[in-house]
Amino acid sequence: MKTRQNKIMGLEEAVNKYVRNGSHISIGGFTINRNPMAAVYEIIRQRIKNLHLYAHSNGQGVDELIGAGCVKKIEIAYGGNGKFAATCICFRKAVQKGVIEIEDYSNYQMTLRFLAGSMGIPFLPVRSSLGTDIVKKWGFSRESRLKDPKLPDEKLITMNNPFGDWLNTAKVVLVPAINTDVTIIHVQKADKQGTGRIQGLSFADTEQAKSAKHLILTCEELIDTEEIRTSPDQNQIPFINVDAVVHVPHGAYPTACYKYYDYDPVYLNDYAGWAGNENLYKKYLEKYIYNIKTHEDLINLIGEKRLKAIKANSSTGYATDLIRS
């Protein structure tokens, strides 16, 4: 019951309960910021496979799920990671080798698809991508769509404006709604009931959260219900959407969490190096994920020094003068 007072769970339990082989999932965050990395690593650790992943530009988390072989199909707008990877390395290799099936959209289209799901409507119109291969080339064939009740029968539909030339618009592209089986987002603050507060940019997290059948909230800080309700204007995630609240400090590490810590350039650069080499990548998986029990252990492995380097300045919200090259 999504209205219950206490939804606190361990991460292992929450992932085990809601993320299954073949689940349709999405994760929050954007490239190197506020990815729910603790949950991503837990999914990898639980060897969950055949995920159908919906992503706009979720970056590091998406690449790690792909690299570890958890993903079968992906609908995505951007498989890059800012300056750390113009194209995410595991993503690139998996697509080139054909080990994942991919379908391309734009960032706005993916966001609108989550929005449509959150609004409970089958589609939303947009003026983007008319005349492009995003409309023309379908990653998943019509046959495979017709067979799969979890996919809409069409990728995108181009339609004449039924209101004539209202708003000087002759045509629109309709994007179909997404409703995931489970979505995981990492927020700065939450209470045990699941009211969640994101600080800084919310990316598409709110829409993703509300389009999910089940929603796992990992949070940097667990605060009292009374406290989170003193500023209801600053909360974005309604507890009525939430299934599990998991308290995971550094839960977005190695990506950033505004006001708490920065991304770890050492980790992200190392990762980029390792991802390019099969042997090194195997060792990475063993050392940093499979042989680790909890996210806390990973944080301990990283060690005080690096954590101190990425600690956010209380005024700017990031680690000022961090060595990032």
Add this chain to the structure above:
Amino acid sequence: MKTRQNKIMGLEEAVNKYVRNGSHISIGGFTINRNPMAAVYEIIRQRIKNLHLYAHSNGQGVDELIGAGCVKKIEIAYGGNGKFAATCICFRKAVQKGVIEIEDYSNYQMTLRFLAGSMGIPFLPVRSSLGTDIVKKWGFSRESRLKDPKLPDEKLITMNNPFGDWLNTAKVVLVPAINTDVTIIHVQKADKQGTGRIQGLSFADTEQAKSAKHLILTCEELIDTEEIRTSPDQNQIPFINVDAVVHVPHGAYPTACYKYYDYDPVYLNDYAGWAGNENLYKKYLEKYIYNIKTHEDLINLIGEKRLKAIKANSSTGYATDLIRS
């Protein structure tokens, strides 16, 4: 230029510059809260006529504009004012007498119409009102629509779901976008550049603001740009949408402004009484609007005692134990 650093203006100037006879306008707020009343009174004072007004449930402000004869056409979802008027009195009389033309929508539909305008798309789909007279009965005839380039040719369009039964949806209603000539909203805080912060519920103000060709922001408090930017998460109105910033303390009076003051039950009850009687209403207009020069003068006329009674408690944001019956 909407990116300029300083948009501060007097209210008389801002209204004079952007609100014209026949303008298509909308105002922010909801029933008895955060209506831009100072601007509403200024519009009445400037004897602006033939307005085309778009409203969801904007309450007091809408009723006063109608009562004073400024409105020719209205597209609206709800012409009530909570416990103070199950149906707004001037609104009811004007519709019954046929002195304004009216077209009915639902609150969500009006909000989606503003959202569509703010998104730059000609329509949005919704599953509301199928099978009702909201779809069947048009307030403005097709002929009058075809003649008026500022109105879409159709009120609402019912369409089969082009994605088959995706999301178990057979049909949707398409609502056409609204882009007003000018929208006026009252916010708690703004800087001179026009970044605006709403505290408490935002109603549909953000969508209204972004769907307007010109946007006037009246604000309770004018704060430094540096200060408003220390908490960018809490700002909703981007300065790139704003044309004029007007500093008007008590600018929502007699409606409420969360964290600053409550609605004035004395005024709202008196108003309800006067609105029902032509003579009393004329006197009301003279005394409280026409014979007043600025909103400050109105506030002075109301007097310390009543203002003190509605002053918001700093913790709850409203006037606790206010006599409201």
Add this chain to the structure above:
Amino acid sequence: MKYTSREMMTIVAARQIRNGDIVFCGTGISMLAAMAAKNINAPESVIFFETGAIDAQLDEIPMAVADSRVMFGASLNGGLLDAFATMQNRITGKKVIGILGAAQIDRFGNINSTVIGDYFNPDVRFSGSGGACDVASFVPRSIIFMQHEKRKFVNKLDYLTSPGHLDGADGRKNAGLAPGGPEVIITDMAVMRFHDTTKQMYLHGYYPGVKKEKILENMEFEVDVSMAEEVRPPSLEELKILREKCDPQRLILGKI
């Protein structure tokens, strides 16, 4: 213990609310019913307003759904878009129960809150839909409060503002609406429900001391009264909580 008709209506409505429900309500009696349910039988129900406040604390009774009193202590303050999307949403929407009122209702639970008389030349103009049409369109269950008067229970609505079961049986489905519709009508005399298949209104319960004939006299259309039983009056505890906890100033309950 004596109780007023308004108290009876409020308590009867509160009993419809289940633990776990998200209660969409307006001001007045509908909000009071939601507050009563939360305090009596559905502690984990959520009070929810179309203006965007979720689970407001309501230390004082709001006079409108936009009253600042719904903002303080809420879990989240959003806006209209959020609120209505919550109801249209496939997951959260299923848990919402709407509470509505109207000027007219027909045998299929369709309601009019727009005009009496011709739409273009009305005898009486009311507020219009507000969010009622949206709620009635989206949510699986709703409660409708009515005064039991002949001019209100009509054969034909002057304007169909918010959909009930439309023309009966498959009315909603044929129109393309989400399943659901009105579940119960609560009046100052009786409780009405809808037949599972025909979706026609029937008398489900009458208040103590009210005769079935009187109920029928106050409606333009006939309803099946064969299944009706007396409605259990408010218990001492229900009344106590309603009076002392929910509306101690009797702002909504009115005079005893």
Add this chain to the structure above:
Amino acid sequence: MKYTSREMMTIVAARQIRNGDIVFCGTGISMLAAMAAKNINAPESVIFFETGAIDAQLDEIPMAVADSRVMFGASLNGGLLDAFATMQNRITGKKVIGILGAAQIDRFGNINSTVIGDYFNPDVRFSGSGGACDVASFVPRSIIFMQHEKRKFVNKLDYLTSPGHLDGADGRKNAGLAPGGPEVIITDMAVMRFHDTTKQMYLHGYYPGVKKEKILENMEFEVDVSMAEEVRPPSLEELKILREKCDPQRLILGKI
């Protein structure tokens, strides 16, 4: 004064930005161009990221558009929905200038940032559209950064990710896109623009010391070079501001 190719490209792009423009940019050189414009020629331009930050302060250079460095000191932190709606919006969108990059470009300014080779069996997979297709679809003006290489200026794109002028003249209109499209291509050798009517790319300027022939050699398709003039190199002041104010650590400018 000596300057690098990257510095030249940045300054040439910055000059395209007008006071009052809202500059949609990514990380890297596009952001640096926006920062340079704001500090040199367009003080009231606004830096704007698809992640939802408006007019970020950028005390430090962000490594991604989601970097926390775009959040601090912004006018407003929103999300992707807000950002893209600002560009599709009829009022604000008209003021936006987009800055994009790509793996391939054709004579009409259409770009590919998705794959080299067959879409279903690609030789090289790139990041994909991100927000580029949206920006290219919505905004009236855009700047495209390219390396001037034959494999990048191609007769036929392997995948059309983001629309330029599509098939020329009325390409955008016929497809239903908003008017506009790419205005200028800035490479490490030259500046290209599009003919007003045919929408074909032509050489507008060559950098000091670069021969027209060399530019043509590095493209698969021919372009009109008859109107080309030498591009003015960065001035001392432009360079000084770029180096000292915008990227003192040369995180984006790279080595001198």
